[in-house]
Structures are given as structure tokens and as C-alpha cells.
Amino acid sequence: MQNKKKDTDNSDYLSDKVNSLVSNIGSQYGDLLLDELFRRLNNTITDFDEEINDLFSSLKEHEQKKQSVIGLMKKGKSVTKESKSSQLISDWEIKLAELEGDKK
Secondary structure: OHHHHHHHHHHHHHHHHHHHHHHHHHHHHOHHHHHHHHHHHHHHHHHHHHHHHHHHHHHHHHHHHHHHHHHHHHOOOOOEOOOOOOOEOOHHHHHHHHHHHHHO
């Protein structure tokens, strides 16, 4: 319940601040610049949303790979290449090892 009140307070504050700034801009510069401001603000929000979605997709993908590697390690499989002990095996090698593990 406390978070809803805090979110509402923040939203009200931002709304009041934006309205104040917009009224100043509108009276000083006119509707054309105000429209440009809103267009740029919308583009900024859209770009931010896309970046966040890409970030979460990447995090999800890395978490799935990490869980696959952990699963292989629990089964006693090697998750590093023999030639370079510090290099992890590739995604397709992980999938192949999982499939082989499931057959046994």
C-alpha cells in the first residue's frame, strides 16, 4: 500500500513539473516547438523502452546458458574445451551435451 502512495506522489510530482515546463515553453515559443518537444520526448521514451527490452532479452538468454552449463556440471560433463581450459564450450556444444545426457 505504501508503494502505491509513493508511486502516485512521484507521478503527481512529475506531472506537475512537466505541466509547469510545458506551459512556460508554450507561452514563450509556441505550439510548433512544443510539438517538437513532445515528438523528441516520445522518441526518447521509445528508444529507452527498446533498449530495456533488448537488455532483458540478453539477460534471459545468458541466464538460460548459465543454467545449462550448471546442469552439465552437475551431471559431471566438462564445460570447457580441452585445448584451452579457460574457454567455455559453445552454445551448440552445450545443446549437444544436454541431448547426449538425456539419452543416457
